[in-house]
Amino acid sequence: MRSMSILFPFPLVLAAFQAPVPVILDTDLGDDIDDTWALGMLLGCPQVDLKLIVTASDDTPTKTRLVAKILEHMGRTDIPIGVGKKTSERRIHQAAWLGDYSLEKYPGKIYQDGIQAMIDHIQKAQENVTLCVIGPQTNLLAALQRDPSIAKKARVVTMAGSVYIGYDGKPGGVPEYNVYKDIEAARAVFAAPWEITMAPLDICGTLRLQGERYAKVKNSLAPRAKTVIENYEMWDIRNQNPPDASSILFDTVAAYLTFSEELCEVETIRLRIDDKGTTVPDESGRPVRCALRFKNRDAFEDLLVKSLTEGLSGY
Numbered sequence: 001m002r003s004m005s006i007l008f009p010f011p012l013v014l015a016a017f018q019a020p021v022p023v024i025l026d027t028d029l030g031d032d033i034d035d036t037w038a039l040g041m042l043l044g045c046p047q048v049d050l051k052l053i054v055t056a057s058d059d060t061p062t063k064t065r066l067v068a069k070i071l072e073h074m075g076r077t078d079i080p081i082g083v084g085k086k087t088s089e090r091r092i093h094q095a096a097w098l099g100d101y102s103l104e105k106y107p108g109k110i111y112q113d114g115i116q117a118m119i120d121h122i123q124k125a126q127e128n129v130t131l132c133v134i135g136p137q138t139n140l141l142a143a144l145q146r147d148p149s150i151a152k153k154a155r156v157v158t159m160a161g162s163v164y165i166g167y168d169g170k171p172g173g174v175p176e177y178n179v180y181k182d183i184e185a186a187r188a189v190f191a192a193p194w195e196i197t198m199a200p201l202d203i204c205g206t207l208r209l210q211g212e213r214y215a216k217v218k219n220s221l222a223p224r225a226k227t228v229i230e231n232y233e234m235w236d237i238r239n240q241n242p243p244d245a246s247s248i249l250f251d252t253v254a255a256y257l258t259f260s261e262e263l264c265e266v267e268t269i270r271l272r273i274d275d276k277g278t279t280v281p282d283e284s285g286r287p288v289r290c291a292l293r294f295k296n297r298d299a300f301e302d303l304l305v306k307s308l309t310e311g312l313s314g315y
Contacts, residue, residue, distance in 0.1 A: 020049035028135025030092035038251035044307030047259035054114040082114020093236040134251040141185035151192035159254040161279035180277025199253035
């Protein structure tokens with residue numbers, strides 16, 4: 001186990017005058033709807049410079065079409081998209097909104113080898129890159145296998161794991177989807193010498209927008225908000241969630257942590273990944289910076305709403 005001293009250091013909170021954080025988003029967008037909310041949030045935060053989006057897990061070519069259509073509707077086709085490793089033909093849950101959308105006339109750049117695009121961008125960047133990973137970490141395993149040196153030029157911010165609290169706020173750590181979906185990949189990410197900041201279920205497992213905040217997003221004319229709500233309303237399992245609230249927005253916390261930790265309490269905890277995919281506290285484990293709870297959840301929710309609803313296009 002490598003000591004924390006060799007892990008890549010990174011500023012915890014960015015001052016307003018500093019340049020935006022260069023971010024690569026690795027996302028399984030098309031499964032749970034929270035990835036779509038997180039993408040909208042990233043695009044609405046001027047603290048972030050989104051350099052590349054790579055689709056992850058299952059039917060990545062179809063997910064790439066979905067990301068492209070979302071970017072087109074949000075007015076951000078300037079951001080390149082990479083096709084990540086395809087692992088199955090599993091149907092996406094936003095197929096109704098995607099429809100028969102084709103990439104033939106899409107004006108943006110699409111890399112058929114998204115993993116190589118990720119590696120190339122990290123290696124060519126003049127500053128360290130933040131990898132925002134909000135799905136199973138399959139693409140990162142493939143990237144590390146091709147070029148382990150990327151861990152020296154990047155840090156990872158991920159929605160993953162469960163330390164002390166599980167789904168729906170229930171006490172006790174449990175296997176979390178993004179980890180147990182590809183345990184080998186999660187272990188490889190833990191083994192690499194980059195800094196890891198994690199948003200586990202402890203902080204995000206009960207996070208919903210409700211009441212006036214949800215209504216503000218739902219009624220907004222801003223392209224980010226409209227696109228998010230259209231996808232949410234046509235999501236395959238929309239009816240399993242309250243009519244006047246969002247689903248649980250796990251991934252938005254990782255999106256926030258790419259550029260600030262001011263609203264979160266972060267602790268460094270040594271973790272290992274067991275055979276079920278649980279991130280277990282263990283003194284012999286890997287140091288991981290874990291955002292365990294909010295300092296000010298109301299302020300976080302207000303920021304999320306603002307990121308989606310302010311401005312008619314772009315930032």
